[in-house]
Amino acid sequence: MEKxxxxxxxxxxxxxxxxxxxxxFTRRRINIESLTVSETEKKGISRFTIxxxxxxxxxxxxxxxxxxxxxVLIAYAYDADNMIFSEVAIYKVNTEESIKLTPIVNLANEHxxxxxxxxxxxxxxxxxxxxEDLMKFYDLLKPFGLLEFVHSGRxxxxxxxxxxxxxxxxxxxxxYERIFV
Amino acid sequence: xxxxxxxxxxxVNTIMKENRQINGSxxxxxxxxxxxxxxxxxxxxGAIMPVYDALYDYRDKLNHILVRHEQGAGHAAEGYAxxxxxxxxxxxxxxxxxxxxxxxxxxxxxxSVPMVCIVGQVAKSLLxxxxxxxxxxxxxxxxxxxxxxxxxxxxxxPEIIAKAFYIAKSGRPGPVLIDITKNxxxxxxxxxxxxxxxxxxxxxxxxxxxxxxxxEKAAELINSANKPFIFIGQGVLISKSENEIHELVNxxxxxxxSTLHGLSAFPVAHxxxxxxxxxxxxxxxxxxxxxxxxxxxxxxxxxxxxxxxxNRYAKQAKVIHIEVDxxxxxxxxxxxxxxxxxxxxxLQVLLPLICKxxxxxxxxxxxxxxxxxxxxxxxxxxxxxxxGLRMGEVINKISEKTKGQAALIxxxxxxxxxxARYYKFERTNSxxxxxxxxxxxxxxxxxxxxxxxxxxxxxxxxIGDGCFQMTIQELGTIAQNKLPVKIVxxxxxxxxxxxxxxxxxxxxxxxxxELQNPDFIKITEGFGVKARKITDRSELDNAVxxxxxxxxxxLLEVVVEKEVNVFPMVATGASVAEVRLE
Ligand SMILES: Cc1ncc(C[n+]2csc(CCOP(=O)(O)OP(=O)(O)O)c2C)c(N)n1
Numbered sequence: 001m002e003k004x005x006x007x008x009x010x011x012x013x014x015x016x017x018x019x020x021x022x023x024x025f026t027r028r029r030i031n032i033e034s035l036t037v038s039e040t041e042k043k044g045i046s047r048f049t050i051x052x053x054x055x056x057x058x059x060x061x062x063x064x065x066x067x068x069x070x071x072v073l074i075a076y077a078y079d080a081d082n083m084i085f086s087e088v089a090i091y092k093v094n095t096e097e098s099i100k101l102t103p104i105v106n107l108a109n110e111h112x113x114x115x116x117x118x119x120x121x122x123x124x125x126x127x128x129x130x131x132e133d134l135m136k137f138y139d140l141l142k143p144f145g146l147l148e149f150v151h152s153g154r155x156x157x158x159x160x161x162x163x164x165x166x167x168x169x170x171x172x173x174x175x176y177e178r179i180f181v
Numbered sequence: 182x183x184x185x186x187x188x189x190x191x192x193v194n195t196i197m198k199e200n201r202q203i204n205g206s207x208x209x210x211x212x213x214x215x216x217x218x219x220x221x222x223x224x225x226x227g228a229i230m231p232v233y234d235a236l237y238d239y240r241d242k243l244n245h246i247l248v249r250h251e252q253g254a255g256h257a258a259e260g261y262a263x264x265x266x267x268x269x270x271x272x273x274x275x276x277x278x279x280x281x282x283x284x285x286x287x288x289x290x291x292x293s294v295p296m297v298c299i300v301g302q303v304a305k306s307l308l309x310x311x312x313x314x315x316x317x318x319x320x321x322x323x324x325x326x327x328x329x330x331x332x333x334x335x336x337x338x339p340e341i342i343a344k345a346f347y348i349a350k351s352g353r354p355g356p357v358l359i360d361i362t363k364n365x366x367x368x369x370x371x372x373x374x375x376x377x378x379x380x381x382x383x384x385x386x387x388x389x390x391x392x393x394x395x396x397e398k399a400a401e402l403i404n405s406a407n408k409p410f411i412f413i414g415q416g417v418l419i420s421k422s423e424n425e426i427h428e429l430v431n432x433x434x435x436x437x438x439s440t441l442h443g444l445s446a447f448p449v450a451h452x453x454x455x456x457x458x459x460x461x462x463x464x465x466x467x468x469x470x471x472x473x474x475x476x477x478x479x480x481x482x483x484x485x486x487x488x489x490x491x492n493r494y495a496k497q498a499k500v501i502h503i504e505v506d507x508x509x510x511x512x513x514x515x516x517x518x519x520x521x522x523x524x525x526x527x528l529q530v531l532l533p534l535i536c537k538x539x540x541x542x543x544x545x546x547x548x549x550x551x552x553x554x555x556x557x558x559x560x561x562x563x564x565x566x567x568x569g570l571r572m573g574e575v576i577n578k579i580s581e582k583t584k585g586q587a588a589l590i591x592x593x594x595x596x597x598x599x600x601a602r603y604y605k606f607e608r609t610n611s612x613x614x615x616x617x618x619x620x621x622x623x624x625x626x627x628x629x630x631x632x633x634x635x636x637x638x639x640x641x642x643x644i645g646d647g648c649f650q651m652t653i654q655e656l657g658t659i660a661q662n663k664l665p666v667k668i669v670x671x672x673x674x675x676x677x678x679x680x681x682x683x684x685x686x687x688x689x690x691x692x693x694x695e696l697q698n699p700d701f702i703k704i705t706e707g708f709g710v711k712a713r714k715i716t717d718r719s720e721l722d723n724a725v726x727x728x729x730x731x732x733x734x735x736l737l738e739v740v741v742e743k744e745v746n747v748f749p750m751v752a753t754g755a756s757v758a759e760v761r762l763e
Contacts, residue, residue: 064508067507
C-alpha cells in the first residue's frame with residue numbers, strides 16, 4: 001500500500017548533492033511531493049526533508065540507495081506516526097472591498113495565522129501547520145477572494161530524545177592521515 | 182612507509198630545499214605515485230595538457246599507455262583492475278574526451294570495478310559559459326559513478342586524489358571521477374605539498390555490519406538443509422574468499438554454481454562444481470534452483486539475468502545472503518538470513534559452525550541434469566563431427582591448449598556465453614567480461630589492460646566479428662606497446678546473439694543483423710599484428726597451438742557456423758525452472 005513517507009537525509013553541504021539525491025528518485029519513477037533543504041545546527045551539515053508517496057518496501061530501498069551516496073551521513077524514512085512535522089503557507093487575499101478586512105483579521109486570529117503585510121487592496125497572511133490545517137484555512141479564505149497561495153515543503157524531526165548528530169556520528173571520523181610533513 | 186612513498190618523500194624534500202614551487206599537475210603526479218599507481222591509460226587534449234606536461238617528468242614511474250579512443254582507456258583500466266585487484270586509472274581531456282569515457286564508467290559501475298578517472302576541465306572562470314570543449318561532466322557522471330568531484334584549485338589535489346582511491350577500492354568497489362579545471366592544473370600550490378592517505382570518509386562506512394546470531398542462524402540452516410545450494414559471485418573474487426568457499430563446499434558437501442562474474446573463483450573440474458547460473462547457464466543449476474531448500478548466496482546480487490522471473494524464483498528456498506553492499510540485500514530476493522559483510526570475513530566466522538556433511542542424493546540430481554545437457558547440447562557443441570567449426574569447440578580447444586590457466590577476456594554476444602560455458606577455469610581471476618552493461622567492444626581494450634597488469638599470464642580475448650569492429654582501432658595500442666595479447670575472432674558474419682533472438686522470438690525475421698565484414702587479416706596486419714584465418718576443423722588444433730606459442734600479439738580469425746544458437750536458455754520473463762535445452 002502506498003502512503004506518504006518523510007525521508008530525512010543528513011549530508012555534507014556540497015555542490016551537486018541535490019542532483020545526486022534527486023536522481024535516485026527520478027530513476028525509479030518516484031515523484032517527489034516536497035523537498036526542503038537547510039543547514040542543521042551543525043555547521044557544514046545539511047538536512048534534506050523529502051516527502052514521497054510509495055510503498056513501505058520502496059521507502060526502505062530508497063533509503064538504502066541514499067545511504068550509498070558518499071556525502072550522505074545518514075538517511076531515515078519515517079511515516080507520519082514517528083515524527084513531528086510542519087509546513088508554512090502564505091495567502092494573498094483580496095481586500096478591495098474594505099468591509100472584508102475585519103472578518104479576515106478575525107479569521108486569522110482564530111486560526112493562529114498572522115498578518116504579514118497589508119496595503120490597500122490586498123493582505124498577506126501566514127500560517128504554519130500540517131498541510132491539512134493549511135488547506136482548511138485556505139477553504140475559509142477562499143470566499144473572500146484569494147489572489148495567490150503558496151506553501152512550503154514539509155520540515156520534520158523524529159520523535160526521539162536524541163539529537164540528530166548523535167545518529168550520524170558527526171564527530172566520529174577524520175578523513176586523512178598525513179604521511180609526512 | 183613503502184618505497185615509492187619514500188622515494189617521493191625524498192623528491193618532495195629536494196623540491197622544498199630547492200624552494201621550487203610545484204603546481205597542481207605535479208602534485209597530481211606525486212599523489213598518484215603515492216597511491217601506488219604504476220600504469221595510466223589515457224589520451225591527451227587541450228584541457229589536460231598541464232598534466233601531460235608533468236607526466237613527461239614522471240615517465241619512469243608512471244607507465245602511460247596511449248590508447249586510440251577514450252573508451253579503450255576506460256575498458257583497459259577495467260581489465261587492469263579486474264585482473265590485479267588494483268585501481269585502474271584513466272587520464273583524458275575535457276568535453277569529448279570525457280564523454281567518450283561514459284560507457285566504460287557505466288560499465289565499471291555495473292560490474293563493481295575500482296577505477297579512478299581523471300578528466301581535464303576548462304578553467305574555473307569559464308565554467309558554465311559553454312566554453313570550447315566544456316561539458317557538464319559532473320552532471321553526466323553523477324548517476325554512473327560511486328563518487329565524483331570537481332577540483333577547482335591546486336591545493337585540493339592531494340586530499341581529493343587520496344579520497345578518490347580510498348572510495349574506488351573500499352567496500353563495494355566502483356568508478357570515481359575527478360574533474361580538474363585547467364587553472365587548478367597549472368597554478369602553484371599555496372601551501373606545502375603534503376602527501377596524505379585517506380582511510381575513512383565521514384558518512385561512508387564500508388564496514389561489515391552483522392551479528393554473530395545471524396551467522397549462527399545461517400549455520401543452523403545450512404546444517405539442517407537437505408538440498409543446500411551455494412551461489413558464488415564476483416564478491417568472492419573481490420574479497421579473495423576462494424579458499425573459504427572451497428572449504429565450505431568440501432566440508433558441507435554442497436553443490437556450488439557461479440554467476441557469470443563469479444566464474445573462475447571455483448575450479449570447473451571440482452566434483453561439487455555444477456556450472457553457471459542464469460540465462461545461458463547450465464541446465465541443472467537453473468532447474469534445481471527452484472528445488473533447493475537453502476540457498477547460500479555469496480557476493481552476488483540476484484541480477485535479472487540470473488533470476489529470470491522473480492515471482493517464480495526460488496520461492497521454496499530459505500536464502501542466506503552474504504553481501505558487502507547493504508542496498509543489495511533484500512532488493513530482489515527476500516532473505517531468511519542476511520549477512521552484510523565482506524565475504525571472506527563472514528565465511529571465516531561461519532566455517533567453524535558448519536558440520537561435515539554430504540548430500541549425495543541431491544548431487545545425483547545435478548549429475549542427471551548434467552548428463553541430459555551433455556547429450557542434448559554439449560557433446561555436439563564441443564565435439565561436432567560435421568558442418569562448419571563451432572564456437573564451443575574452439576573454446577574447448579583453447580581450454581585444452583592453455584590447460585585452463587589462461588585469463589579469458591570475453592566480449593558480448595554468443596561468443597561470450599560460449600567462452601563462459603566451455604572454458605574449464607582452473608585458476609582464480611581468469612574471466613573478465615562486461616556483465617552488467619553488456620558492452621560490445623569491451624574485450625580488446627580490456628585484454629591489453631589485463632596483459633599490462635599481469636604480463637606473466639596468458640591473456641586470450643574472445644571476440645565476435647560485430648564486437649571487434651566497435652574498438653578495432655585498439656589494435657594500434659597493442660602493436661605500439663608490443664603487448665602479446667592473443668585475440669580470437671569468432672566470425673559468424675552475424676550479430677549472432679541478436680540473430681538468435683530474432684530466430685527464436687521474432688519469427689526468423691533477421692532485421693539488420695548480417696554483417697559485410699572487412700578482411701580482418703589485412704586490417705590486423707596493417708596494424709602490424711600477426712594474424713591467421715582458419716575455416717576448417719582440420720586446422721584448428723595447429724592454429725590454436727601456433728597462437729599460444731606466439732611471443733607477440735597474435736590474432737586468430739576462426740570462421741564458424743553462421744546460425745548456431747546458445748543453449749540452454751532461460752527466455753526473458755520465464756522462470757529458471759523453464760530452462761530450455763533446445
Ligand atoms: C554497444 C552495444 N550495442 C548493441 C548491443 C546489443 N548486442 C548484444 S550482443 C550483439 C551481437 C554481437 O555480435 P558479435 O560481436 O558478432 O557476436 P556473436 O553474438 O555473433 O558471437 C548485439 C548487437 C550491445 N550489447 N552493446
